Amino acid sequence: MPVSGKTPAPHSAVLRERLGSIAARPALASAAAFAVTLAAMLAARHWLDPVLFICVAAAFLLATSAYLLVRGRPDDSSARYETSAGSSRSGVNEARMMAIIRSSMEAIITIDEQQRIVIFNPMAEQVFGYSAMDAIGQPLARFIPERFRAAHAQHVEQFGVTGVSDRQMGRQRVLSGLRANGEEFPLEASISQIRDGDTRLYTVMLRDVTERVKAERAQQQAREELRELSANLQKIREEEKTRIARELHDDLGQQLTALKMDISSVEQALDASASALVCEQLQGMRRLIDVTVASVRRIAADLRPVMLDDLGLIPAIEWLSNDFTNRYGIDVKRDIETGDARFSPAGATALFRIVQEALTNVARHADATLVTLSLHAGNQTFVLRIADNGQGAHRMAEPAGKSFGLLGIRERAHMLGGAVDIHTTRGEGFVLTVTIPSETVQARETQT
Numbered sequence: 298m299p300v301s302g303k304t305p306a307p308h309s310a311v312l313r314e315r316l317g318s319i320a321a322r323p324a325l326a327s328a329a330a331f332a333v334t335l336a337a338m339l340a341a342r343h344w345l346d347p348v349l350f351i352c353v354a355a356a357f358l359l360a361t362s363a364y365l366l367v368r369g370r371p372d373d374s375s376a377r378y379e380t381s382a383g384s385s386r387s388g389v390n391e392a393r394m395m396a397i398i399r400s401s402m403e404a405i406i407t408i409d410e411q412q413r414i415v416i417f418n419p420m421a422e423q424v425f426g427y428s429a430m431d432a433i434g435q436p437l438a439r440f441i442p443e444r445f446r447a448a449h450a451q452h453v454e455q456f457g458v459t460g461v462s463d464r465q466m467g468r469q470r471v472l473s474g475l476r477a478n479g480e481e482f483p484l485e486a487s488i489s490q491i492r493d494g495d496t497r498l499y500t501v502m503l504r505d506v507t508e509r510v511k512a513e514r515a516q517q518q519a520r521e522e523l524r525e526l527s528a529n530l531q532k533i534r535e536e537e538k539t540r541i542a543r544e545l546h547d548d549l550g551q552q553l554t555a556l557k558m559d560i561s562s563v564e565q566a567l568d569a570s571a572s573a574l575v576c577e578q579l580q581g582m583r584r585l586i587d588v589t590v591a592s593v594r595r596i597a598a599d600l601r602p603v604m605l606d607d608l609g610l611i612p613a614i615e616w617l618s619n620d621f622t623n624r625y626g627i628d629v630k631r632d633i634e635t636g637d638a639r640f641s642p643a644g645a646t647a648l649f650r651i652v653q654e655a656l657t658n659v660a661r662h663a664d665a666t667l668v669t670l671s672l673h674a675g676n677q678t679f680v681l682r683i684a685d686n687g688q689g690a691h692r693m694a695e696p697a698g699k700s701f702g703l704l705g706i707r708e709r710a711h712m713l714g715g716a717v718d719i720h721t722t723r724g725e726g727f728v729l730t731v732t733i734p735s736e737t738v739q740a741r742e743t744q745t
Contacts (some may be wrong), residue, residue, distance in 0.1 A: 315352070348428060355614060375673060378627075394482060398416065399418055399419055401502075402483050403421055403502045404420045404423075404424040404425070404503040404505070405418040405420070405421060405501070405502055406418075406421050406440075406503065407500045408437050408453075408496075408499050408501070409496060409497075409498060409499075410457070410496065411436075412436055412437045412450060412453060413436055413437070414432050414433050414436075415433060416500075417433055419430040424474070424476075424484075424505050425474065425476050425477060426477035427476075427477045438450065440474055440475050442474075444477050445473060453488075456488060456490070456499075456706070469648050470486050470509065470577070471483045471484070472485070472486055473504060474503065474505075482507050483505075483510045484503050484505055485503070486502045487501070489490075498538055502534055506741040514540070524708070524711065527708055531709070531712070534726070535601070535646055538601045539600075541597075541600055541601075542601035543601075545593050548594070549593050550590060550594065550597075550624070552686050553589055553590045556586055557583060557586045557587070557590075560579055561583070563579060564579050566569050566574070566665075580645070584671075598620070602617070604616055605649055606642075609645065610645040610648055610649060613645070613649050614633065614649065617653060617656065618670065621660070624660075625660045629656075629667075630669045630671055631670050631671045632670070632671040632672075633670075633671065633673075634672070635672060635673070636674050638674055638735070638739055639740040640738055640741040641738060641739060644713065644740075645738070647709045647710075647712065648672075648679075650705075650709060651681065651706050651709055651710065651731055652670065652681070653682065654706055655683040655702075655729055656707055659727075662688075663684050663688060663727060664687050664688050665685035667685065668683065668684070669683070669684045671683075678732050679732075679735060679738060680731070680732050681731040682729070682730045683728075684726060684727070684728040685726050686726045687726055688723070689723045689725050689726050689727050703717075706729070708733070709732050710733060713733045713738060714734050714737050715737070716731075716733065716735065717729070718731075718732070
C-alpha cells in the first residue's frame with residue numbers, strides 16, 4: 298500500500314482505468330470475480346476448516362451456475378444501453394432526412410392511406426401558399442381542383458395496389474394543382490410508396506411548371522403564327538404568279554403575235570425589187586418573235602400553268618412530267634388513280650407544287666435516269682409517291698441554307714394536314730411519300 302500523503306504510483310491510475318472498463322462490461326466483471334474468488338479459495342484451503350471450506354465452495358458453485366444460465370441474456374443495463382444507442386442512431390437519420398426534405402427545391406408531400414397529409418415541406422408551403430401547420434392532417438384533395446379529385450383518389454389507390462415503387466417526372470402529362478387563393482396551376486409529379494409497419498405512406502414530389510408551360514404555349518403560338526404567315530405568303534405568291542402568268546400569256550403573247558403579223562404584212566408590201574438584205578432581216582425578226590413567244594409561254598407555264606386552272610390537277614401533272622422529260626432527258630413513269638375525285642383550287646395547287654418541287658430536286662441532285670410518280674386515292678387519304686433511281690442518301694445532307702425544297706414540301710403538306718415520309722439509301726434512290734387527308738384537297742359540293 299502507498300504511504301499516506303504520497304502520490305500513488307502511475308500504474309495505479311492505469312489499474313483503475315482497466316478496472317473501470319471491466320466494471321462497465323458485466324460479463325467480463327463476473328469472469329474476473331470468479332477468477333479472484335477461486336484463487337482466494339485455493340489459498341485459504343490451507344487454513345480454513347474443511348467443513349467451512351466445503352460450504353463456501355458449494356455456495357460459490359451455485360452462484361457460478363446461476364450466472365452461466367443467464368449469461369446469454371443481456372442484463373437490463375445492457376438492453377437499455379443498446380436501445381438508447383439505436384434510438385440515437387434512428388434520431389440522427391430522421392434528422393438528416395427531415396433536413397433534406399426541408400431544403401429540397403421540390404415540393405414534397407407525404408400522405409397516409411387515408412390520403413391525409415403527414416409531411417408538408419417549406420417548398421410545398423411556397424408553391425401552394427399554405428402553411429405546414431394548416432396543411433398537416435388535411436386531405437390531399439384540398440390541393441387538387443375539384444373536377445380532378447375523384448379520379449386522383451382512385452389513381453392513388455390503384456397505384457398502392459400495383460406495388461410500383463416510383464414514377465418519374467417528365468414522363469407523364471402535366472397535372473393541375475390548386476393554391477390556397479383558388480388559383481389553378483400546372484405541375485409535374487413523381488410518386489413513391491413505402492411501408493411503415495402496417496401502414497403505407499405515399500410521398501409525392503411536385504414541381505411547379507407554370508413558367509415552362511407558358512413558354513411552351515408561347516412557342517407553340519409563335520410556331521402556329523409563323524405557319525399561318527407562311528401559308529398566307531404562299532397564297533399571295535400563288536395569286537401573284539397567276540396574275541403575272543396570265544399577263545404574260547394574254548397581253549405579251551398577243552402583242553408578239555400582232556408584231557409577227559405586221560412583219561408578214563411588211564414582207565408582202567415590199568415588191569420584188571427589195572434587197573435580199575432587207576428580206577433576210579425580216580425573216581430574222583420573224584424567227585426572233587417565234588422564240589420570244591415560246592419563251593413567254595414557258596415562263597408563264599413555270600409561274601402558273603394555265604391548264605391547272607382550266608383543266609385541273611391531273612392534266613397539269615401530265616404536262617409537267619412531259620416538260621420535265623423534254624428538259625432533262627429523265628423519263629417519268631406515271632401511275633395516277635384518283636377515281637372521280639374533284640380537287641379544290643388550293644388542294645390542286647399544293648399537290649402540283651409538291652410534284653414540281655420534287656422533280657426539280659431530282660433534276661438538281663439525284664443524277665437519276667428514271668422517276669416513278671404515283672398518285673392514288675385511299676380510303677380517306679391521297680398518297681403521292683415520287684421515287685427515283687439516283688444516288689440517294691447524300692441529298693439529305695444538303696445544308697438547309699442552300700435548299701428549301703424539302704422544307705417547302707413539308708410546309709405545303711402541313712397546310713393540308715398531311716405528312717411527309719422520306720426513305721433513302723446511298724446508291725439506292727430517293728423515295729418521297731406525301732399523305733394528305735381527302736377532305737382537305739377535295740372540292741366541297743355546294744348545295745343548291
